[in-house]
Amino acid sequence: MVLVVSPPLLTGNAWKYRERTYRHAFWDSGTVLANLLGTAHAFDLPASVVAGFDDRAVADLLGVAPETEAPLELVPVGEGSPVGDSSESDSPPDALDPATEPHPEHDREHDLPREAWATSELSGGVAATAWRERVREAAPVGKTPAGDGERVPLDPVGYETEVARPLRSAAERRRSCRAFADEPLSRRKLGTVLDRATRGVPGDWNGGTAPGLQFNDVYVLATDVEGVPDGRYQFHPEEAALERLGDATSADQTRLALGQEWAGDAHVNVYCMTDVGAVVENAGDRGYRLAQLEAGVTLGRLYLATYAHRPLGGTGLTFFDDEVTDFLSPRAAEQTPMTLYAMGVAE
Known part of the structure; x- marks a missing residue:
């Protein structure tokens, strides 16, 4: 089973939080992930977060428009048989078609969250694999060394x-x-x-x-x-x-x-x-x-x-x-x- 965390980057929070919405999307999804990973662990089920994936393909599968709602993380939960090799002839899965009711405030333009998501997109499995390898080589990064304080x-x-x-x-x-x-x-x-x-x-x-x-x-x-x-x-x-x-x-x-x-x-x-x-x-x-x-x-x-x-x-x-x-x-x-x-x- 794979769960997709796809918060409404624009249609849910941006009318209230404006440019800070991109952060709030990860704060909210982090709460979901903390509960999900903890629950999986409690049931002795393997679970981990997938951050490198084809963004547009996942959005298309979910039937959401990245301009308003976008996938942030995938979470495979449990164990199963390996997936066989795909081919060009394989039929893609049917996309979901969620019904939504936009809030009037959501019609406002909020470019920063949209641009932040778009500039960090990955297109295809090759790009996702290359990005994961890049991160593995770089991490840990963004941290500062400990000092000699009390x-x-x-x-x-x-x-x-x-x-x-x-x-x-x-x-x-x-x-x-x-x-x-x-x-x-x-x-x-x-x-x-x-x-x-x-x-x-x-x-x-x-x-x-x-x-x-x-x-x-x-x-x-x-x-x-x-x-x-x-x-x-x-x-x-x-x-x-x-x-x-x-x-x-x-x-x-x-x-x-x-x-x-x-x-x-x-x-x-x-x-x-x-x-x-x-x-x-x-x-x-x-x-x-x-x-x-x-x-x-x-x-x-x-x-x-x-x-x-x-x-x-x-x-x-x-x-x-x-x-x-x-x-x-x-x-x-x-x-x-x-x-x-x-x-x-x-x-």
């Missing part, structure tokens, strides 16, 4: 001692929290959430493995976390530790998140960031899709890992791009924020 170990709960809770319960509880208690967050719970969310995404660009994040670094603004001095940090998954980069306050958290008070109330803000220039240089325009895809899945997993801890809550938020980069510089001087997730003790 480390704060987070001591995440190990798999052998964790309390098993059904994925379904976390998925059902998952929501965007808008009310946080003024209580400190457990350092170990923070560490466990970060550890589970940053394991990487199995995909066609890495042979179906998940060798950790390949295109994003994770930064944390922490205020009122037990055992963690207030400040800005880079999270190092391989060490399960935070590296201190400087000071941070709840006011900083709120300001960087477009003034949204939930960011400061939550006490922990998690940013995924990448060097977009390096990613595009090494993986082409479609590399930006990968960086956003990886960040989107990480965002979805942050939600699930948070809501696996009953006292906790979280929400994804928008943010100021350049201000976030400046605040986390010089470490993140060449990087751009992809996603922001705020988490804390829910009221």
Whole structure:
């Protein structure tokens, strides 16, 4: 079985989010992928993400117009017999013909999301194979080396001692929290959430493995976390530790998140960031899709890992791009924020 994630790049969100719609498409699809991959794993079914494919052919099969709705990812789930060789005489499958009702606002022109998708198209299997090989040779890319700053170990709960809770319960509880208690967050719970969310995404660009994040670094603004001095940090998954980069306050958290008070109330803000220039240089325009895809899945997993801890809550938020980069510089001087997730003790 192959599932296709095809969000409405223009007809669904662009009337509201304008030029930022392309990002939101990956944030939303990342949530779908996090749940899908987690569910497949729970049933011991193999599943991985295919990011390199013939875009127009998939769009035609789905019966959608890329000018309004476009495929972003394919997800093969399960095992089956190998597909035989195709030939020119093979009849193509019948295309779907979905019935849609456009919103009046959707008639507006929003060129940036359309252009971003079009400039990263692949045409045919040969091009997709070449792109996958290019990415495999380049990855990891877009990341910045760790420094020698003070480390704060987070001591995440190990798999052998964790309390098993059904994925379904976390998925059902998952929501965007808008009310946080003024209580400190457990350092170990923070560490466990970060550890589970940053394991990487199995995909066609890495042979179906998940060798950790390949295109994003994770930064944390922490205020009122037990055992963690207030400040800005880079999270190092391989060490399960935070590296201190400087000071941070709840006011900083709120300001960087477009003034949204939930960011400061939550006490922990998690940013995924990448060097977009390096990613595009090494993986082409479609590399930006990968960086956003990886960040989107990480965002979805942050939600699930948070809501696996009953006292906790979280929400994804928008943010100021350049201000976030400046605040986390010089470490993140060449990087751009992809996603922001705020988490804390829910009221």
